Amino acid sequence: MPDLPLHLWYSITNLGGAGLTLPLAIAIALWLLAGYSWRMAASWLMLLGAAIGLVTLTKIAFLGWGVGVRSFDFTGLSGHAMTSTAVYPVAFFLMLQGVRPTLRAAGVGVGLAIGVVVAFSRVVVDAHSPSEAVTGCIVGALTALVFVRYWWEARSGRISTAVVALSLAAITFSLHNVRVPTHRWVTNIALTVSGHDQPYVRARWKANRTIRTPGTPTAPISQTRDTLTPPAQRHA
Template sequence: MPDLPSHLWYSITSLGGAGLTLPLAIAIALWLALGYSWRMAAGWLVLLGAAIGVVTLTKLAFLGWGVGVRELDFTGLSGHAVLSTAVYPVALFLMLLPARPAFRLVGVVLGLAAGIAVGLSRVVLDAHSPSEAITGCIVGAVTALMFVRWSWDAEPGKLSAVPVAV
C-alpha cells in the first residue's frame, strides 16, 4: 500500500461517496437525455440502478440474515467502490466523446483508476475488507464498461460538457 497521510486517504475515499457520485450520475442522465437520447439516459440509469441494487442486496443480506463469506471477510460490496468505478469512467467517456477513440479510452481508464483508488482507500481506512472493495470495483467497472461499449459509437450530443459542468 502506498504510504500516504491519512487525510489524503480520506480525501480519496470521499470521491466515492454518494454525496458526490450520485449527483454526478444524475447530471450524466440529464446530459444524456438532453444532449443524446432518452434511451441512452434510461440505459445508464438502469445499469447504475442494477449496480446499486446489488450493493443494497448484499448489505441487507448481511445485516438482516448474516449472509456473507467469512473466509473472505465479505459482508457486502463497497458502495464507494461501485459508485466511483461506475460513474467516473462514464463521465470522462462522455466528456471525451467528440475526441478520437484513443482519447476516449484514456478517459475510461483514468476513470477506472480513480475508482480503484477509492476502493483501495476503503481498505486502507479499514472501512472494507479487500474482498468487499475488489468486488465493488468489479461491479462498478462492469457497469461502466457495459455503458461505454453500448455508447461507443454515439454521435457527440447537442449539449457540450461546459453547460453540464456549470
C-alpha cells in the same frame, strides 16, 4: 500505493460517497438526455440502479441475517468502490465526446483508475475488507464498461464538451465532503425485513458468536466495526 497521511485517504474515499457520486450520476443522465437520447439516459440509470440494488441486497443479507463469506471476510459489496468505478468512467466518456477514440478510451481508463484508488482507500481506512473493495470495483467497472461499449458509437453535437466538463467538475468540488447516512438507512431496512432488533456486526460474525435478546432468537450484539472509522464512512 504511496504512504499517504490518513486524512488524505479519507479525502480520496469521499470521492466514492453517495453524496457525490449519485448527484454526478444524475447530472450525467441529464446531459445524456439533453445531448443524446432518452434511451441512452434511461440505460445509464437502469444499469447503475441494478448495481446499486445488488450492493444494497448484499448489505441487507449480512446486516439482517449474517449472510457472508467468512473465509474472505466478505459482508457485502463496497458501495464506494462500486459507484466510483461506475460513475467516473462514464463521466470521462461523456466529457470526451468528439475526441479521438484512443483518447476517449484513455479517459475511461482514468475513470476506472479513480475507482480503484477509492476502493483501495476503503481498505486503508478500515471501512471494508479487500474482498469487499475488489468485488465492488468489479461490479462498478462492469456497469461502466457495458454502458460505454453499447453506446460507443453514439454521437451528439447538441452539447458543449467544455460545459459538460465544467458542470461535472463543479459538482465534484462542491459535494466532495457531503455525506449521506446510507449505512444507517440500509441497516434500518435490514432490521425491518429480518425482524431483528440488532444488526449483525463483523467482529462477532467472524467469531461465529451470537446471543439471544427479547424477540430476536439469534440476534447478535450490535457494535461498531471500528470506533476509529467515522460513521459516514463505514460499510458504504
